[in-house]
Amino acid sequence: MPIDFTRIDDRFIHAQVIWGWTPLIKPTQIVVVNDKIASNENLKKILLIAGEQIKEKVKVRILSLKEAIIDPSLNGKDQEKIFLILGSPSDALFLIKNNIDIKKISLGCISECPGKRRILETISIDDEDIRAFRELIEMGIEIKYQATPSDKPTDIRVLNILNS
Amino acid sequence: MTGIIIVGHGNLALDLVEVSERILGKQENLSAVSVQVGESDKILYQKLENIVEVMKTDDIMILSDIFGGSIANTCLYFAKLRGHVSVITGFNLPMLIKVLTYRDKVNLEELASLACESGKNGIIDACKTYDEKG
Numbered sequence: 001m002p003i004d005f006t007r008i009d010d011r012f013i014h015a016q017v018i019w020g021w022t023p024l025i026k027p028t029q030i031v032v033v034n035d036k037i038a039s040n041e042n043l044k045k046i047l048l049i050a051g052e053q054i055k056e057k058v059k060v061r062i063l064s065l066k067e068a069i070i071d072p073s074l075n076g077k078d079q080e081k082i083f084l085i086l087g088s089p090s091d092a093l094f095l096i097k098n099n100i101d102i103k104k105i106s107l108g109c110i111s112e113c114p115g116k117r118r119i120l121e122t123i124s125i126d127d128e129d130i131r132a133f134r135e136l137i138e139m140g141i142e143i144k145y146q147a148t149p150s151d152k153p154t155d156i157r158v159l160n161i162l163n164s
Numbered sequence: 165m166t167g168i169i170i171v172g173h174g175n176l177a178l179d180l181v182e183v184s185e186r187i188l189g190k191q192e193n194l195s196a197v198s199v200q201v202g203e204s205d206k207i208l209y210q211k212l213e214n215i216v217e218v219m220k221t222d223d224i225m226i227l228s229d230i231f232g233g234s235i236a237n238t239c240l241y242f243a244k245l246r247g248h249v250s251v252i253t254g255f256n257l258p259m260l261i262k263v264l265t266y267r268d269k270v271n272l273e274e275l276a277s278l279a280c281e282s283g284k285n286g287i288i289d290a291c292k293t294y295d296e297k298g
Contacts, residue, residue, distance in 0.1 A: 011205070014234035042244050050232035111204030122202045147201075 001076045002101040003084050009108035010087040012037065013047040016108075017085065018054050020149045027083035029073060030060045033095065034087045038064035058083075065091060069098040076101060089132035089143075096139065104142045107156060119161045122147045130162055137162075166267040166275055167193040167219035169212065170255060171239055172229040174198065184260045191264055193219050205238040212242045223248050223272040225263060225279065227255040250276040258286025 005025045009017070012032045022030065030051065037043045044062050051060035063071060073080045074095075084102070086092050088110065096102050109122040116124035123145065125133075136143060137157065144153035156162070168191075170177040177196040185191055195215045199208055216224055226243065228236040231253035243249035250272050252259070262282035267275055 011234035011237075013232070014237065015230050015232060018232050042241055046237050046240050046244075050237055053232040109202065111206075112202050113204040113206045118202060124202065124204075 002103045003074065004081045005106065006084040006086065006092065006102050006104065007106040007108050008086050008089060008092065008110065010111050011109055012085050012087065013050045013060065016148065018050065022054050022056055022058060022083065024149050025083050026056065026081070027058055028079075028081045030054075030058055030083045030085065031068070031071075031074060032060070032062045032085045033065060033068040033074075033091060034062070035064050036087075038062055038067065065094055068095060069100060074100050089129050089136060092141075093132045093135055096136070096141065102141065104144070105136070106153065107143055107145045108147065120145060120147075120159070123161070125161070133162055165193060165221055166223040166225050166263075166272055167195075167216070167221035168260075168263060168267065169195045169197060169215055169224060169226045170228075170260065171197045171199065171208070171212075171226060171235050172255070173233070173235060174200070176229055180255065180257065180260060183257060184264060187261060188264055193221055194264065195219070199235050205234060205241075208235065208238045209242055212239070216246070223250075225250045225252065225267070225272065225275060227260060227263070227279070228253050229255060248272065250279075252276060252279045252283070254283055256283055256286050259283035 037047060047062060048060060068074055072078060073082060092102060092105055110124055112118050112124040116126045118124040143156045145156050145159060146153040170181055175198055178198050181194060181196040197211050226239045226249060228239050228251060230236060236253045239251045243251045259279050259282050263275060263279050266278055
């Protein structure tokens, strides 16, 4: 069974996820997959205590990419409803190539920082992101940009963001 | 004196500082950071480092808008790495006024309690209070 909801948002657990997306998606588990967070005890703890603000009964987990590909829940081995949060299209590509069943991606936020150029209000990308997005699209993955839960999701192919 | 940094989404922080200075007058070692949509935590972290360097106070108190938000998460990370930094979330005007009035009188730990207490006490059902006065 494919992952219920996959979102790219490099703020991972934050206000919009806590009060916007989670009540909408109603997952049983929120899984953040990111090597930087998973290997940094401070960052991990901060995101986990942020996750405690979620009033719904949801388990929040933080995994590295390597842990993710062998994780039973992410591999559909149990009945969990998963809200998967990733930081980049490259990480999504890695998971898919390692048999994690992701069919659709909700593109939320890739923050502006040196080396990335802003192409949409909440999306800044570099060449690596562009390559990953192109490969994901070639593999038939549906990627829709949606900054907030009330925005209309728009297929990134019609946004013309990968031609630059 | 404890340096105070207000950090918020959009222009919340700048406006809060401006209003507080209109009430108490111009303040030193008080800084506001506005975080706009799409800005990364790295940019905020760098701004915090720069402000703290200029302030030259050992103790720093960061007031941020919402616990669990991306801004508060980054402030908390900054606090844990630097040390001598207190992060209080859910800022409001009563909280900031209290903190600005007491920051040269008490230590950082006491200031943190005062901030939380005054922030909570500042939330009042005004109509109910009025009605109860008979």
